[in-house]
Amino acid sequence: MPVHEMFTVKVDVIIAVHNADTTLEETVRSAMHQIIPPHLQTAQYNVSSTDTDVRRLICMSDIQFDVCVCCYDDASSDGSMRILRSLQEEFDSTTTDEKSTEAKGTILQTKLLVGSAPAASGARGAGFARNQAVKLRDSLHQEIYNELQSPQSPCRHYLCILDSDDVMHPTRIAEQTSAVLSLGYDINKTHLSNKTLVGATFNRIPDDATWHYSQWANSLTDERLYLEIFRECTLVQPTWFLSKSWFQQLGCYVEALAVEIQSDSAKDMATVNREPTGEETKPAHDTTNNAKHGVKRKKMCDVDDTTQNQSTFDATLYRLIHSSEFLNTQNTGDSKPTNNTLRLAEDTRFFYAHLHAGGRLHLHRTQTPLVAYRHRCGMSQSSNTPRKLLLKLRAKAWEDIVFYGKRDANANGKDDSDDDSIWKKRGFAIWGAGRDGKEFLKSLSPAVASRVVCFVDVDKKKIEQIKWYHNATLGFRIPILHFSDLGSKVDIDDSDNDNFGRIDKGRGESNNFDAVKNAKVVESHGTVYAKRIVGKSSKSKSNESSICSDVLQNLPVVVCVAMYRTNGALESNVSLIGRVEGSNLWHIN
Numbered sequence: 001m002p003v004h005e006m007f008t009v010k011v012d013v014i015i016a017v018h019n020a021d022t023t024l025e026e027t028v029r030s031a032m033h034q035i036i037p038p039h040l041q042t043a044q045y046n047v048s049s050t051d052t053d054v055r056r057l058i059c060m061s062d063i064q065f066d067v068c069v070c071c072y073d074d075a076s077s078d079g080s081m082r083i084l085r086s087l088q089e090e091f092d093s094t095t096t097d098e099k100s101t102e103a104k105g106t107i108l109q110t111k112l113l114v115g116s117a118p119a120a121s122g123a124r125g126a127g128f129a130r131n132q133a134v135k136l137r138d139s140l141h142q143e144i145y146n147e148l149q150s151p152q153s154p155c156r157h158y159l160c161i162l163d164s165d166d167v168m169h170p171t172r173i174a175e176q177t178s179a180v181l182s183l184g185y186d187i188n189k190t191h192l193s194n195k196t197l198v199g200a201t202f203n204r205i206p207d208d209a210t211w212h213y214s215q216w217a218n219s220l221t222d223e224r225l226y227l228e229i230f231r232e233c234t235l236v237q238p239t240w241f242l243s244k245s246w247f248q249q250l251g252c253y254v255e256a257l258a259v260e261i262q263s264d265s266a267k268d269m270a271t272v273n274r275e276p277t278g279e280e281t282k283p284a285h286d287t288t289n290n291a292k293h294g295v296k297r298k299k300m301c302d303v304d305d306t307t308q309n310q311s312t313f314d315a316t317l318y319r320l321i322h323s324s325e326f327l328n329t330q331n332t333g334d335s336k337p338t339n340n341t342l343r344l345a346e347d348t349r350f351f352y353a354h355l356h357a358g359g360r361l362h363l364h365r366t367q368t369p370l371v372a373y374r375h376r377c378g379m380s381q382s383s384n385t386p387r388k389l390l391l392k393l394r395a396k397a398w399e400d401i402v403f404y405g406k407r408d409a410n411a412n413g414k415d416d417s418d419d420d421s422i423w424k425k426r427g428f429a430i431w432g433a434g435r436d437g438k439e440f441l442k443s444l445s446p447a448v449a450s451r452v453v454c455f456v457d458v459d460k461k462k463i464e465q466i467k468w469y470h471n472a473t474l475g476f477r478i479p480i481l482h483f484s485d486l487g488s489k490v491d492i493d494d495s496d497n498d499n500f501g502r503i504d505k506g507r508g509e510s511n512n513f514d515a516v517k518n519a520k521v522v523e524s525h526g527t528v529y530a531k532r533i534v535g536k537s538s539k540s541k542s543n544e545s546s547i548c549s550d551v552l553q554n555l556p557v558v559v560c561v562a563m564y565r566t567n568g569a570l571e572s573n574v575s576l577i578g579r580v581e582g583s584n585l586w587h588i589n
Contacts, residue, residue: 125343
């Protein structure tokens with residue numbers, strides 16, 4: 001018989017704050033005013049640790065929610081801290097019965113916790129601030145929350161990420177808790193909530209901001225969430241909901257170093273970025289609360305800093321840090337301090353650490369978006385993150401996960417162990433001999449760059465006049481071929497068609513996402529693309545090279561041309577070369 005019992009769910013809403021006084025109050029109030037909607041109160045969930053345990057069934061109405069809104073101010077110079085203290089006093093003076101109800105649902109009891117860094121210490125970035133916010137519950141109020149839960153009561157603890165200028169829908173916590181508890185079990189019979197990053201659909205403030213990006217992110221199927229991981233973070237960070245223990249197991253966010261130890265630790269940090277070998281195994285993850293980044297820093301007010309005695313990065317944890325972040329002039333030609341890049345792209349770094357460890361992705365789709373994602377042109381950290389840095393991080397993540405790595409077969413439901421080795425054995429082609437393809441090549445480590453066999457393109461000038469890409473740093477030249485050389489030759493020969501495969505970037509509605517999504521292009525992971533090549537022969541279309549056709553037709557491919565921008569022209573061309581997306585073909589742009 002199923003076991004029916006009380007069950008505790010702890011949720012910490014994590015808000016990093018830096019000079020956000022114009023939006024902060026609205027953000028915090030949205031997190032503090034959460035409800036369980038009527039349609040979820042009778043839903044049942046199996047909360048057994050494994051599917052071989054005694055079956056534990058609970059209703060949402062049986063869950064004892066313990067919600068903290070954890071705000072950490074990262075040395076703001078505006079009125080952010082004053083607003084937080086004022087809100088804390090307001091909410092501390094009012095109490096809400098956990099089971100009190102209103103017309104729209106049951107109100108969740110919520111506590112506001114506030115921590116801060118001294119303004120004189122200087123801002124350390126969103127990653128640092130979020131890590132500190134995660135520690136607020138344990139460091140400040142452990143004794144209070146121990147009283148809410150008996151030692152025998154089963155409990156799960158989740159983190160709910162929110163930016164300080166965004167707004168949560170009143171049902172977000174209940175909806176994403178429902179989504180997490182509804183996940184099944186993997187082949188090891190362990191509940192998938194332990195290693196799943198759950199996102200949500202969102203709307204923008206203002207409504208018409210970044211419409212193409214919003215439509216793309218909100219329309220991804222669970223399959224496309226995985227297949228497009230090297231193009232973007234396919235789950236938007238302000239919608240993330242994940243297990244706290246998994247977050248700590250991954251080592252939390254990468255942080256910018258404290259200024260006083262930056263020069264001493266840079267050498268030790270570089271060991272994390274060592275080039276992996278084919279035989280290297282993935283290190284075991286440290287699951288303790290002290291497994292952060294091994295960085296000494298000053299004691300922050302309101303926070304018990306448990307990492308202050310560590311002086312080097314923990315080499316057992318995967319860290320997505322590109323080599324150019326240690327060698328400041330490599331590839332970029334600039335001389336910015338290393339700390340200026342480590343504070344950036346914390347979501348990208350954590351997203352790939354999650355995937356590297358075999359984590360799963362899930363987008364919780366609701367009729368009403370759960371997050372209002374504010375767009376302030378030029379004012380967000382993401383808008384100030386250099387495009388080249390993001391490409392470098394994606395290139396390194398691709399190396400670690402695809403070229404060198406052995407992804408957990410459970411992560412995408414398919415064992416890719418045979419596919420992983422083909423990139424090293426056969427080498428690979430880069431689709432796109434323009435800016436992005438060349439920058440991707442420059443971002444690769446020397447060992448991986450040496451496995452690039454050719455560029456392919458549709459541009460007649462690049463193929464017939466330029467012919468080769470020369471790079472003095474690499475010490476070799478790479479031929480530029482027509483993309484049709486990657487496919488099997490068939491009887492039809494369009495040798496007189498100079499425009500075969502050409503992408504017309506000037507055509508109308510080139511950014512129509514729905515048109516591309518509904519085009520007749522095979523996109524399914526695990527399904528071989530059409531192998532029929534109709535086009536000009538290799539000899540007439542491409543420059544003469546010593547690469548035999550058998551090699552070209554079996555090369556894995558990295559596509560460095562933007563998707564969804566040409567009414568399906570690029571996707572149609574890619575569909576002709578007989579590759580399997582997510583196996584021997586990846587999009588990186």
